[in-house]
Amino acid sequence: MITRFRQVEMRLMGPLTAIPIVLATVVLVTIAALPFVSAVLSEWIRDAVPAGLQHAVAVTLGTVGFVAVLALNPIYAIWLERKVAAHVQDRLGPMRVGWHGLLQSFADGVKLLFKEDLVPKDADRVLFRLAPMVAIAGAFAAFVVIPWGVRADGAVLAVSNLNIGVLYFIAITSIGALSVLMAGWGSNNKYALYGGMRAAAQMVSYEIPTAILVLVVVAQVGSLSLPEIVAAQAGGFLGISNWLVFQLFPLNLIAFVLFFICGLAETNRTPFDIPEAESELVAGFHTEYSGMRFAFFFLAEYGNMLLISMLAALLFLGGWVGPVGSNPLLLFAKAFGLVVVQMWLRWTLPRLRVDQLMAVCWKYVIPISFFLLVVVAVLKSIL
Amino acid sequence: MGEYLGILVATVFGVAFVAVTLAVSSLVRPVNPLPAKAMPYECGENPVGTPWGVQFNIRFYVFALVFLIFDVEAVMLLPWALAYLDLGPGALAAGLLFLGMLVLGLADVWVKGDLEWVRTEERRALKRRGASPAAAPTGGSA
Structure with missing residues (x-):
């Protein structure tokens, strides 16, 4: 029986549900049409902006674009994660707020905006307030080098098309560890400090295999530039067979799986989520955070998930190249597919212990990645 | 810029x-x-x-030290991975030698028990006394 309250709720929520659906459609269509949009915008910039400012305006517009994607990403990703979790556990998940709970994350965002901003007594106020800022700025700064595709005239759709993109990416993602450590140290809370220390140890440990697995790719392609790495994977049967993950079978497949595991650890996702293990550390490094500052950590976490998935897609899965030609939406679809795998794993695997976590990294992942690098280098020299 | x-x-x-x-x-x-x-x-x-008064497992510092060495060496390998194909077999041999040294370093740390979260000395001491190593304290769960 539908209660009176539920009737009112449904009458309100029905039309409002259109908002997230329309928003998502607009974003996805824009991504799909990015080569066209970018061409139109750069023509406009050439005509309307004084010569000295053209580059700055183009960079700012690009930044606005990916910041919009990053800001909307957690709204959908959190809804999707809750849905994935629910269906893994044979539940329905959020259903009440909007059609299939689509407005739930919007409502949560508004709620967090209205929450009191608490700073614990005796906390290191500077570090405590700076930590979410560093987390967000680090995620944004890393997104700069992600190329989304190429235009018909050969221009790369990246805010900064660095020729050392991969090296820059490895360097800038370390900022995430810094922000977690700052939050843990600044909170004046034992749980937070333990979480921060664990996170730092984990993130720096898994940085080494990440760097070496990137080297495996670099050793085969001979370039540190992400667009060139993707260009090397273009063509082939259905636009798929040249993807790096299928080359030198099964070496690159192993490299891809290991890279994905390292990505899970770098973003503190289950089974590597000991820095925020709920059952022992309450919420780890963000125990003391409330309101919007708490939301920023989630924004950064989901941004980093998308980021590491995009990098995996660019390095191993052909980036924007696929069976339907070359389109930025392909890259986004591959990356989001990997994000869904991360969510699925979260609700499938139990959490590792600290000693197991370190053993996995130092005794398995690092030796195997060294082995892969040696074999790939030797094979490439012989072939 | x-x-x-x-x-x-x-x-x-x-x-x-x-x-x-x-x-x-x-x-x-x-x-x-x-x-x-x-x-x-x-x-x-x-x-x-x-x-700020809680005690930390000393392992954190050991891992930080080992990380530092490996991270610097991974960065040093980047230019090699970029150019070894153009530089001929000598460059490949040099790179493999460098990698070999890295692996030796890892093996050394491994054998000395510095990759164990539970302290090796503690484990050995317990073994000498005839206790089972499984009963060793886990050295702080942090």
Whole structure:
């Protein structure tokens, strides 16, 4: 029986549900049409902006674009994660707020905006307030080098098309560890400090295999530039067979799986989520955070998930190249597919212990990645 | 500046994003400080001591040291991985030698037991006394 309250709720929520659906459609269509949009915008910039400012305006517009994607990403990703979790556990998940709970994350965002901003007594106020800022700025700064595709005239759709993109990416993602450590140290809370220390140890440990697995790719392609790495994977049967993950079978497949595991650890996702293990550390490094500052950590976490998935897609899965030609939406679809795998794993695997976590990294992942690098280098020299 | 301008712009955007959102939030959020709210959260217990006084597993420092060595060497391998195909078999041999040294270093750390979270000395001492190593204290769960 539908209660009176539920009737009112449904009458309100029905039309409002259109908002997230329309928003998502607009974003996805824009991504799909990015080569066209970018061409139109750069023509406009050439005509309307004084010569000295053209580059700055183009960079700012690009930044606005990916910041919009990053800001909307957690709204959908959190809804999707809750849905994935629910269906893994044979539940329905959020259903009440909007059609299939689509407005739930919007409502949560508004709620967090209205929450009191608490700073614990005796906390290191500077570090405590700076930590979410560093987390967000680090995620944004890393997104700069992600190329989304190429235009018909050969221009790369990246805010900064660095020729050392991969090296820059490895360097800038370390900022995430810094922000977690700052939050843990600044909170004046034992749980937070333990979480921060664990996170730092984990993130720096898994940085080494990440760097070496990137080297495996670099050793085969001979370039540190992400667009060139993707260009090397273009063509082939259905636009798929040249993807790096299928080359030198099964070496690159192993490299891809290991890279994905390292990505899970770098973003503190289950089974590597000991820095925020709920059952022992309450919420780890963000125990003391409330309101919007708490939301920023989630924004950064989901941004980093998308980021590491995009990098995996660019390095191993052909980036924007696929069976339907070359389109930025392909890259986004591959990356989001990997994000869904991360969510699925979260609700499938139990959490590792600290000693197991370190053993996995130092005794398995690092030796195997060294082995892969040696074999790939030797094979490439012989072939 | 050139291509690097984007990094600066994105960082400024990140800081501004946080600042603006917090400013908007400050217009609508309540400010109602209480002593109980300002207390560090420890599941309702009154905190004992400061968190900066807790003891840490010394393993964290060992892992940090090992990490430092490997990270620097991974960065040194980058230019090699970029160019070894053009530089002939000598470069390959040099790179493999370097990698071999890295692996030797890892093996050394491994054999000395520095990759174990439970301290090796403690484990050995327990073994000498005839206790089972499984009963060894886990050296702090942090």
